[in-house]
Amino acid sequence: MALRRQIRHAGRYGAAPSHARTKGAIAQIGMPNAMRKIQKQACSIFVSAAFLGMLILTGCAARVRVYDPEYHDYHYWNHTEVTYYQQWEHDTHRQHEAFNHRSQAEQNQYWQWRHQHHDGH
Numbered sequence: 001m002a003l004r005r006q007i008r009h010a011g012r013y014g015a016a017p018s019h020a021r022t023k024g025a026i027a028q029i030g031m032p033n034a035m036r037k038i039q040k041q042a043c044s045i046f047v048s049a050a051f052l053g054m055l056i057l058t059g060c061a062a063r064v065r066v067y068d069p070e071y072h073d074y075h076y077w078n079h080t081e082v083t084y085y086q087q088w089e090h091d092t093h094r095q096h097e098a099f100n101h102r103s104q105a106e107q108n109q110y111w112q113w114r115h116q117h118h119d120g121h
Contacts (some may be wrong), residue, residue: 066099066112075114088113 064077075081077099088110089096099107 068114070108070111071115084114084117085110087117 001104006109066077066081067074085099086096088094092109092113094106099110
């Protein structure tokens with residue numbers, strides 16, 4: 001009976017919206033503050049875990065495409081391309097440097113070498 005009085009009182013003075021008189025709202029209003037906090041935290045943790053799980057399952061792999069102006073084609077910069085790039089640096093006795101930090105001339109030299117040592121590109 002006390003719970004019904006709380007709901008009527010809340011509805012009468014505008015503290016709760018009119019749709020708060022549904023069964024789910026009654027359970028929510030009667031719930032202690034500590035319980036509501038725990039429920040909100042649990043929901044947040046669940047949503048975060050689901051999002052992180054999706055990231056892990058996709059391998060956090062963004063599909064980056066790099067344009068080769070010499071051959072007018074695109075290459076996916078993935079693990080295979082990184083392996084070829086490191087091999088090119090080794091074969092041409094270059095210090096390691098990120099591909100996008102190399103000059104356009106060096107990038108063109110890499111693409112020429114890459115097309116001579118290709119795996120279907």
